């Protein structure tokens with residue numbers, strides 16, 4: 184069976200552009216990767232250094248939040264175009280989850 | 294090539310037909326399966342309702358025993374919500390939504406079929422409780438203290454049956470979301486989507502967020518009852534109120550999952566038969582989204598009397614009343630759609646006109662109940678029963694009946710009799726108000742909800758008797774509808790693409806019923822009310838976005854059915870594990886069978902098949 188498969192060749196200019204773009208993306212991914220390892224190291228160091236738990240726990244939670252953001256925006260491409268709906272659903276879900284937990288904490292367990 | 298030949302209509306034996314339906318992944322056939330399954334459970338739930346009403350016909354009646362009465366109300370509510378209303382709406386969503394956005398199928402046809410079978414076998418599992426043990430008897434809300442104390446296996450059937458059916462619904466919802474996000478035809482922007490597609494989208498988003506809490510709640514209940522956990526047992530450090538919260542975090546969005554698609558159906562009908570563009574389209578879309586959001590922030594209005602404290606009650610009361618605002622926006626937009634239109638009173642339009650006053654009454658009592666201090670009086674009385682039947686029957690069921698008449702010609706290629714349709718409507722409408730209107734007053738007079746019988750001399754006799762007669766009228770309406778369907782099918786008078794002559798959306802631009810590939814060429818959408826625009830410009834059909842090309846279609850598969858069968862078997866194992874030695878083995882076998890099927894699905898490549906240009910041309914010529 185012959186199916187219509189269109190083959191579109193890239194022009195040299197297009198090719199060069201794509202290549203430059205992926206180079207840039209690769210660089211940013213590597214930088215983010217390094218940053219994340221660094222953040223993780225800080226967390227471990229904070230625990231090792233034996234600071235008070237009231238200091239260490241919030242710091243680690245803060246760093247974790249930053250890491251989640253970096254993951255989403257750089258590794259999972261949410262910073263790119265066409266992810267508006269995904270972001271809407273994710274933030275919507277987070278908001279609902281937050282309200283639910285808030286309600287449980289305040290009216291059941293307080 | 295055999296697959297193509299199979300999907301083209303031809304005479305087949307019974308076995309081949311059965312196999313075809315068991316393995317189908319066509320969204321239109323799955324839609325019809327949902328309608329058949331949902332219709333079956335609707336009749337079942339209706340019979341249960343009639344038995345409840347017969348028991349309450351006169352004081353001190355003993356038509357059924359008290360225990361059996363509890364089983365009846367529980368199964369009536371559970372069946373109607375999970376197994377009748379939602380699947381019937383899913384049937385229309387499945388069949389119509391892809392046609393409205395110009396798609397050839399849903400995004401995941403295989404999962405679509407899996408979702409259907411999980412709903413159906415889950416529902417069957419639940420209803421087998423009638424024969425195998427006793428049916429669940431703790432109300433459709435199954436509040437934990439009561440449901441954990443309930444002897445026998447009734448509640449186990451509830452927990453496991455709903456778990457299976459609920460998973461199917463969740464899959465269906467996600468499938469619709471992805472279909473609408475990814476498979477709209479060229480030009481079909483979000484703000485050109487018909488309202489029924491929009492409400493399908495938002496209802497699916499609600500499913501996505503509301504069903505996981507139900508899943509967790511049902512797992513907790515299952516573990517408490519069958520595996521020795523203590524989530525809800527306060528003597529062991531659990532908390533019985535948590536079930537109520539979890540249930541209503543699911544439960545309130547659930548009522549919007551039901552009503553939003555009905556809103557969508559009525560929006561289509563109003564603009565079609567007023568022969569006008571829907572008034573305030575963008576406000577309608579926004580109101581739908583807003584209702585969806587607010588729907589998650591009001592669950593505790595079902596729990597005002599639990600003792601959450603005045604602050605919590607006040608917050609949830611205000612949030613509840615806020616929902617009335619976007620709902621009011623919708624009501625006014627419908628009225629303004631009719632206003633000045635060239636109105637045609639067809640059967641679907643009759644339902645739509647009847648819906649507005651009925652639903653508004655339910656909304657008004659809802660706001661009343663939302664006032665926490667007043668709800669202390671109303672809670673658990675017949676007033677509540679009147680409220681939710683006004684919204685569910687006056688909204689959702691009228692919507693389903695309207696959609697049945699409206700889209701029947703598109704789905705089956707024949708027109709239901711308008712005369713019988715109007716008979717159905719009047720019986721149903723009058724019966725509905727007779728049954729439920731007086732229940733408001735029964736509630737105010739002090740009649741509690743979920744009572745098996747009542748004493749003479751409290752002034753409740755007459756209203757209860759009238760209520761029962763009304764229920765019988767609704768039963769007659771259903772019978773007339775079934776007769777209508779049988780006569781129409783027997784006569785088999787074929788109709789064209791646009792039998793109402795006023796169709797506005799894409800589904801009316803293609804044959805009735807549509808060919809299995811829906812659109813010979815992907816349509817180009819040039820505005821809201823796509824087909825209306827084409828007709829205005831004198832075109833017959835739609836503008837194509839591409840030349841005729843080969844169409845890629847998915848193959849049917851029996852695996853979804855088998856996957857579900859495994860879970861169905863595992864459910865019995867989990868339930869009988871404690872008293873029978875074979876229980877554990879059955880549980881493990883069922884799960885293993887499901888996993889085996891999943892493995893087969895993963896390793897076996899199934900790339901679907903192509904319908905070639907020549908075949909499409911031949912088939913398209915054949916129908917003109």
Ligand code: HEM
Nearest residue numbers: 548551552594595617656659660662663672673681684685
């Ligand atoms: C303006 C919109 C609405 C408001 C303000 C509202 C408010 C309420 C409130 C406060 C209750 C709890 C009463 C109590 O138990 O004391 C309730 C119960 C109920 N509502 Fe609504 N409601 C609205 C719309 C709907 C819709 C659209 C549906 C379904 C399609 C629905 C279905 C139900 C059901 C099933 C119950 C009873 C649940 C049970 O206890 O078994 N409601 N409503």
Ligand SMILES: [Cu+2]
Nearest residue numbers: 545592594595
């Ligand atoms: Cu509610």
